[in-house]
Amino acid sequence: xxxxxVVHHRTVTIDGRGVFYREAGDPATPTIVxxxxxxxxxxxxxxxxxxxxxxxxxxxxxxxxxxxxxxxPVDQFDYSFENLTAITLGLIDTLGLDRFAxxxxxxxxxxxxxxxxxxxxxxxxxxxQSGNAYVEGFTPFWGVLFAHAKDRETxxxxxxxxxxxxxxxxxxxxxxxxxxxxxxxxDTWTIDQALLDRAGxxxxxxxxxxxxxxxxxxxxxxxQYFREHRPPTLITWGENxxxxxxxxxxxxxxxxxxxxxxxxxxxxxALETHGPEITALIRKFxxxxxx
Numbered sequence: 001x002x003x004x005x006v007v008h009h010r011t012v013t014i015d016g017r018g019v020f021y022r023e024a025g026d027p028a029t030p031t032i033v034x035x036x037x038x039x040x041x042x043x044x045x046x047x048x049x050x051x052x053x054x055x056x057x058x059x060x061x062x063x064x065x066x067x068x069x070x071x072x073p074v075d076q077f078d079y080s081f082e083n084l085t086a087i088t089l090g091l092i093d094t095l096g097l098d099r100f101a102x103x104x105x106x107x108x109x110x111x112x113x114x115x116x117x118x119x120x121x122x123x124x125x126x127x128x129q130s131g132n133a134y135v136e137g138f139t140p141f142w143g144v145l146f147a148h149a150k151d152r153e154t155x156x157x158x159x160x161x162x163x164x165x166x167x168x169x170x171x172x173x174x175x176x177x178x179x180x181x182x183x184x185x186x187d188t189w190t191i192d193q194a195l196l197d198r199a200g201x202x203x204x205x206x207x208x209x210x211x212x213x214x215x216x217x218x219x220x221x222x223x224q225y226f227r228e229h230r231p232p233t234l235i236t237w238g239e240n241x242x243x244x245x246x247x248x249x250x251x252x253x254x255x256x257x258x259x260x261x262x263x264x265x266x267x268x269x270a271l272e273t274h275g276p277e278i279t280a281l282i283r284k285f286x287x288x289x290x291x
Contacts, residue, residue: 037106041067137248
């Protein structure tokens with residue numbers, strides 16, 4: 001019987017901020033960097049990390065403002081996806097990761113794709129789960145968020161509702177088949193909500209909600225990166241996701257016609273209900289593409 005890989009939990013200082021990350025596997029093997037979304041943290045990869053670490057070196061950070069990384073108030077840190085990208089790249093460089101695959105989900109997509117499009121020679125593959133790079137992926141869920149982006153004062157009260165427990169729980173439960181609901185652990189939304197409820201953190205999230213609009217401005221650069229560099233890409237996406245719709249998954253094939261697409265009977269956090277299936281797909285894909 002093979003031993004279960006050990007997962008290490010570490011914090012390093014990047015640009016004066018403490019960045020927490022989980023790490024497992026042999027650094028001499030190919031590296032996978034896992035980038036989480038809202039409202040979670042590297043905790044979303046708690047089962048995927050050891051499932052891959054027997055064959056790969058796996059690193060999963062918490063973005064600033066999330067999880068166990070520093071979460072300074074908005075008047076002490078400029079929360080933007082550009083700045084979260086800079087911190088993430090700083091961690092990657094500090095750890096000496098010259099080449100790596102990127103797993104991108106939700107907020108992890110605009111962060112990871114900024115890195116990939118700026119440093120295409122460093123990215124060996126893309127693993128995409130509910131992470132938009134095309135406007136087709138936006139669902140009606142985003143209506144109030146884009147309204148808030150244009151008029152924060154008018155829409156802030158409504159948008160704040162997305163930071164409460166019912167909304168956090170819904171992110172995990174929507175789109176999940178009835179026979180898989182019992183695979184969801186309440187630990188996920190309980191932990192996420194406890195972190196959202198920290199003093200000043202909802203203001204952090206409101207700022208990132210507002211800043212999200214500028215990610216759309218760099219979609220053309222992401223799409224050009226796809227066309228010009230054709231990174232090996234695996235897409236495992238919840239077909240029932242009401243946040244980033246399945247049209248957003250299919251849109252990748254326009255610029256990455258060789259991408260491997262799997263639409264799962266799942267919602268936004270497909271790893272929670274389809275972890276074994278996604279793990280098997282990743283292992284087969286990476287075994288074939290990372291040689």
